Amino acid sequence: MAEDLKYAVEMRGVTKRFGDVLANDSISLAVESGSIHAIIGENGAGKSTAMNILYGFYAADSGEILIDGQARSIQNPGDAIRLGLGMVHQHFMLVEPLTVTENIILGSEPGSSFAIDFKQARARVRELSEQYGLRIDADARIEDLSVGQQQRVEILKTLYRGAQILILDEPTAVLTPQEVVEMFAILRSLRDRGKTIIIITHKLAEVLALSDRITVMRDGRVVGNISTREATAEGLARLMVGREVLLRVEKTDAHPKDAILVVNNLSLESSTVHGSLNDVSLEVRAGEILGIAGVEGNGQTELIEIIAGLRPQTRGEILLEGKSIDRLDPRRRKNLGIAHIPEDRHRRGLLLDFDLAANSILGVHRNSPLSGAVLLNEQIIAERANRLVREYDVRPPNIALPARALSGGNQQKLIVAREFDINPKLILVSQPTRGVDIGAIEFIHKKLIELRDAGAAILLVSAELDEILSLSDRVLVMYEGRVVGEVDPRSVSEEEIGLMMTGGKR
Amino acid sequence: MDITDILNLSLLASMVRLSTPLVLAALGGMYSERGGVINIALEGIMLAGAFTAAAVTARTANPWIGLVSAAIAGLLVAAIHAVATIQFKADQVVVGTAINILFLGVPALASGAMFGSTGSTPQLPREQTLPDWNIPGIDSIPILSQLFSGHKPIVYLAILMVPASWYVLYRTRFGLRLRAVGENPEAADTAGVSVARMRYAGVLMSGVLAGIGGAYLSIGQNSLFTRNMTAGRGFIALAALIFGKWHPVGASLACLLFGLAEAISIRMQGVVSIPVQFIQLIPYVLTMVVLAGFIGRATPPKAIGVPYVKEK
Numbered sequence: 001m002a003e004d005l006k007y008a009v010e011m012r013g014v015t016k017r018f019g020d021v022l023a024n025d026s027i028s029l030a031v032e033s034g035s036i037h038a039i040i041g042e043n044g045a046g047k048s049t050a051m052n053i054l055y056g057f058y059a060a061d062s063g064e065i066l067i068d069g070q071a072r073s074i075q076n077p078g079d080a081i082r083l084g085l086g087m088v089h090q091h092f093m094l095v096e097p098l099t100v101t102e103n104i105i106l107g108s109e110p111g112s113s114f115a116i117d118f119k120q121a122r123a124r125v126r127e128l129s130e131q132y133g134l135r136i137d138a139d140a141r142i143e144d145l146s147v148g149q150q151q152r153v154e155i156l157k158t159l160y161r162g163a164q165i166l167i168l169d170e171p172t173a174v175l176t177p178q179e180v181v182e183m184f185a186i187l188r189s190l191r192d193r194g195k196t197i198i199i200i201t202h203k204l205a206e207v208l209a210l211s212d213r214i215t216v217m218r219d220g221r222v223v224g225n226i227s228t229r230e231a232t233a234e235g236l237a238r239l240m241v242g243r244e245v246l247l248r249v250e251k252t253d254a255h256p257k258d259a260i261l262v263v264n265n266l267s268l269e270s271s272t273v274h275g276s277l278n279d280v281s282l283e284v285r286a287g288e289i290l291g292i293a294g295v296e297g298n299g300q301t302e303l304i305e306i307i308a309g310l311r312p313q314t315r316g317e318i319l320l321e322g323k324s325i326d327r328l329d330p331r332r333r334k335n336l337g338i339a340h341i342p343e344d345r346h347r348r349g350l351l352l353d354f355d356l357a358a359n360s361i362l363g364v365h366r367n368s369p370l371s372g373a374v375l376l377n378e379q380i381i382a383e384r385a386n387r388l389v390r391e392y393d394v395r396p397p398n399i400a401l402p403a404r405a406l407s408g409g410n411q412q413k414l415i416v417a418r419e420f421d422i423n424p425k426l427i428l429v430s431q432p433t434r435g436v437d438i439g440a441i442e443f444i445h446k447k448l449i450e451l452r453d454a455g456a457a458i459l460l461v462s463a464e465l466d467e468i469l470s471l472s473d474r475v476l477v478m479y480e481g482r483v484v485g486e487v488d489p490r491s492v493s494e495e496e497i498g499l500m501m502t503g504g505k506r
Numbered sequence: 507m508d509i510t511d512i513l514n515l516s517l518l519a520s521m522v523r524l525s526t527p528l529v530l531a532a533l534g535g536m537y538s539e540r541g542g543v544i545n546i547a548l549e550g551i552m553l554a555g556a557f558t559a560a561a562v563t564a565r566t567a568n569p570w571i572g573l574v575s576a577a578i579a580g581l582l583v584a585a586i587h588a589v590a591t592i593q594f595k596a597d598q599v600v601v602g603t604a605i606n607i608l609f610l611g612v613p614a615l616a617s618g619a620m621f622g623s624t625g626s627t628p629q630l631p632r633e634q635t636l637p638d639w640n641i642p643g644i645d646s647i648p649i650l651s652q653l654f655s656g657h658k659p660i661v662y663l664a665i666l667m668v669p670a671s672w673y674v675l676y677r678t679r680f681g682l683r684l685r686a687v688g689e690n691p692e693a694a695d696t697a698g699v700s701v702a703r704m705r706y707a708g709v710l711m712s713g714v715l716a717g718i719g720g721a722y723l724s725i726g727q728n729s730l731f732t733r734n735m736t737a738g739r740g741f742i743a744l745a746a747l748i749f750g751k752w753h754p755v756g757a758s759l760a761c762l763l764f765g766l767a768e769a770i771s772i773r774m775q776g777v778v779s780i781p782v783q784f785i786q787l788i789p790y791v792l793t794m795v796v797l798a799g800f801i802g803r804a805t806p807p808k809a810i811g812v813p814y815v816k817e818k
Contacts, residue, residue: 057816078698093693095686096808106686107697109679116679157697 007069008033008165008196009054014063016049023049025220026063031165031213033068036187036197038207038228041217042240042437043408047200050217051167055087056080067165086158090169092150096143100136100153101125104160128159133189148179155186165196172206176295177465177498184210202240202438204233204247205466216240241439251449254473256285258321260457261307261426266316268302268481276481277302277313284426284457289448291472291489292461295501299481300461301343304428307459308340309333310348320426334363339424341415343431343461345408349415352404356394357385359403360418384421392417393443409440416444420451427451427458433467445471465494479503517769519652522661523727524772525758525765527552527719527736529664531743532750532757533671534715538584540675540752541708542688542809546602547587548716549740550609555580555720557613560627560731561620569636569725573660573718580717581710583609588709592702595813606740614733630729636660658726660718667715671754684708688807691814701814716740738790745793751804760796767792 009031016024024046031037039047053060056074064071067083074080080087094103101121110124111117125138134152142150151171158166168187172180187197187210201207207214207228214231216224216239224239237245261284270276274297284290292300305311307318309330318325325333334340342348350359361370361381369380385399392413394406403411412432419427429448433441448471452458462468468475469489476483477500485500531548538545558579563572587605590596618624636658645655654665675681686694687704695701723739724731742764749763750756771788778785 076698077696081698087696089696093690093696095689095693097689098682098686102682102686103693106682106694107699109682111679113679115677116682 006033007031007066009198010066010069011050011054012064012066014050014053014060014065016046016053016058016060022220024053024060027217027220027222029215029222029225031196031198033196034191034194035212036191036199036210038211038214039198039200039217040202040204040207040214040236040240042202042439043435044219044437045217045240046220047217048169049220051087051169051198051200054080055085055167081161081163084162084164085167086161086163086165087167088151088154088158088169088171090171090173092154094142094150094153096141098142099138100140100142100145100156101138103142103153104157108161124160125156128156132156132159132186132193134186147174148176148182151175151179151183152186155190163195165198166190167198167200169200170202171199172201172203174296174463176501177494178502180206204236207231207236208233218242237438241437243439245438246442249445249449249470251471252453254288254452256288256473257455259283259285260321261459262319262322263303263307264317264319266303266306266318267314268299268306268311269314270302274298274480275302277306278481280316280478280481280483282459282476282483284459286425286455286457287452288473289452289458289460289471291468291475292459292478293465293468293475293487293497293501294461294478296463298478298501300478301430302481303478304340304343304430304459304461308338308342308428331363331366334422335367337422337425338428339419339422339426340428341412341419341430341432343434345411345415350403350411353402355400355402356389356406356414357381357399359414360385360388360399362418364418364422388414388417388421392447407437408435409437412436412444413440416447420447424451424456427456429458430461431463432460433462433464465497469497477501515649515652517766517773520769520772521762521766522653523657523765524768525761526658526661526664526726527722527739528743528746528761528764529758530660530667530719530722531716531740532746532761533664533667533754534580534712534719535744535747536671536675536712536752536754536757537684537708537715538712539708539747539810540688540807541684541705542691542807542812542814543588543591543705543709544598544602544811545584545587545709545712546599546741546744547583547605548712548743549736549738550602550606551580551583551713551716552720552723552736552740553609553613553734554583555717556724556735557616557627557720557731558717559721560630560724561616563630563634563725564621564628567634569630569634572725573636573721576717576721577714578717580713580715580720582713583717584709584713587713588706591813592705592709595815598811598813610734613731617731625733627724627731630725632729634725635729636726658722660722660726663718668754668758675754680704680707685807687814688809691809695814695816705814716743719743742789742793745797748804748806749796752807763796764789764792 007030012028013026014024015026027050041047052058056076056079065074072083104125105121109116110120122138129136134156136149136152175183191197211228214226214228215222218240233247237247263282266277266280268277277299294300306313320336365371370377389397389399394410394413432444460471472489475487475489477485487497531552535545535548555576559572559576562575563569587601590601591598614624617627621628638656639659641655645651683699684704687701691701723735746760746764747757749760767789771785774785775782
């Protein structure tokens with residue numbers, strides 16, 4: 001190994017145990033100074049744990065950490081900051097009612113104990129933002145900023161504290177395609193100015209486009225350490241999952257039949273632009289997947305929830321096979337054959353403290369033979385639950401466990417099993433693979449295509465543009481509660497659809 | 507009766523006096539709640555302060571020692587709250603309620619042991635209560651002298667605490683960190699701010715201020731402690747805090763409104779022919795009306811009521 005090769009960060013044999021779970025099993029990795037280093041792996045592979053240890057959130061049970069070649073003890077984020085580390089969390093660590101400047105200086109405010117020197121603070125924020133091309137209004141309140149702007153504030157926060165090593169946890173998960181491009185440019189320019197960047201992600205395309213080296217983790221262990229130049233998407237996916245994975249969705253052309261769902265001039269009034277709907281009309285036919293692309297918060301959630309019967313519309317009508325369902329409650333809609341995979345599975349999809357058997361009957365719990373006139377039919381419920389768990393490969397396959405005990409991917413498979421088992425005519429799917437690992441994504445995508453081919457009408461909402469484009473037969477783009485256009489998923493470019501998603505083109 | 511019997515300048519002066527304990531308790535509550543800790547124990551803390559002030563003054567014959575003791579008593583009661591809710595992460599409402607119930611009884615017990623009377627502490631001679639201070643300059647201006655001069659020292663303290671609290675909250679490190687901790691403790695934690703330390707500071711400050719507010723009742727406005735003499739003022743202060751959107755100026759203006767309601771109700775007694783019990787209801791009914799109208803609209807600090815536990 002060359003002598004002049006300098007490592008900004010080295011972790012050697014770091015082990016961390018949470019109860020019975022070995023989250024990090026003697027992991028070792030080395031990050032070259034002035035490079036972009038990606039750490040990839042499925043949910044629960046231990047990548048966030050490793051970075052939280054590095055940043056002083058958790059204490060490792062054993063192992064050592066070297067910063068710039070010297071062994072260091074990092075007990076808390078304060079230590080990490082002093083050593084030149086900065087972390088941008090997946091869920092932003094910003095105080096919403098405070099201003100950009102207040103957020104950036106929080107914890108290391110200039111001035112005396114009796115008075116913060118706001119003038120100096122503002123000047124420093126402007127200087128940093130110009131130096132690194134992170135444009136931002138220093139006096140804006142965080143709650144008024146877009147997600148992309150908030151992320152810039154997070155990066156500025158670390159730079160203000162003098163960070164030389166930046167750790168970013170899933171930085172692109174919440175960004176639009178345009179914002180991702182800008183973010184990459186920012187990260188490259190930071191690297192070119194000598195900063196070291198560690199990025200945690202599961203998006204293979206981004207890793208390949210951005211990083212210099214890649215560390216792959218699986219089940220708490222480091223299973224690969226490769227130069228990006230030598231890496232391929234297939235190879236990385238195989239390392240992450242431990243078997244061959246189909247990255248592309250395989251499907252034939254759709255053969256749509258009659259319209260199942262017709263939505264006419266649906267409107268929802270709301271005090272804010274986010275959360276309103278304006279004259280949305282659409283049609284989903286049997287045997288096709290209609291995708292809705294859009295930045296989150298542009299009415300997709302509301303649209304799905306209105307069709308599912310979870311909230312009332314202000315105006316407009318919804319027809320299922322030509323009959324109005326406007327006056328029906330969610331249970332009656334479900335009995336007509338509408339399945340719903342909600343975007344927030346913890347809030348809408350599961351009762352986390354109930355067992356899998358109970359969760360497997362939510363929504364159909366009054367139907368015969370699962371229930372008699374008064375009592376639930378425990379035996380039939382258990383048989384059905386066991387069958388679903390087997391067919392949909394929910395692990396661990398123990399129907400007496402509380403839903404909370406399952407990983408995100410397995411929780412989602414349980415919901416999918418429950419919803420698909422009613423032989424739905426119409427399937428409302430929202431963020432089907434959020435927080436779900438690659439193996440389960442492959443499974444859920446395959447199931448959706450299967451149901452489509454069996455004649456179901458599917459309405460799909462996802463923040464993952466790739467998912468929308470690869471699954472859908474037709475795609476509508478929503479912006480500020482309106483449908484701003486329809487595109488052909490086979491021919492549209494990411495730039496074009498990204499522009500529509502941000503209201504740039506109609 | 508003549509309406510000017512009720513609505514006159516001395517009514518406003520009385521409003522200033524009656525608002526004083528409310529302002530102190532509300533500002534105290536603000537420090538606690540801006541840091542993310544609900545403090546419904548204000549009532550109990552005020553009772554502790556009121557009793558301690560009267561009891562210590564009765565023993566030492568010095569109201570200043572009584573006043574300082576009340577502040578310390580408030581601090582100690584708040585420390586119980588802080589340890590239970592911050593250190594042991596107990597439910598903040600339950601702890602606050604427990605303290606309120608506890609200090610309904612503790613003063614009676616201590617008073618019985620110290621003075622042989624559970625109902626009240628001994629009547630203090632006038633010279634042993636806090637003095638009236640005339641403010642040079644203001645006491646010669648006709649209207650202002652009636653409003654702002656000749657009050658007890660605690661009244662001036664309350665008036666000074668309003669801009670001081672604004673400054674502390676919005677211009678100092680402590681204030682910025684306190685607000686951050688009340689809104690998003692994880693964010694503060696990752697920025698290297700100790701969530702527990704800020705919350706302790708906020709709750710303890712609420713104890714000192716509410717304790718002094720209580721002392722005003724027993725050795726300022728009156729000259730002895732009587733059982734449950736706060737009569738819900740801690741809760742009214744809490745309502746004022748919500749009504750005033752957790753802002754020092756807003757909360758204090760709300761306190762003035764409640765103080766005015768109380769002043770009116772006192773003046774109406776015996777003047778109008780309505781049973782006195784109904785007139786005494788006025789401040790409480792106003793509190794409920796205000797809360798019913800505003801509680802949904804005022805946005806509390808986001809992390810209020812939630813003990814801070816690091817993930818996993």
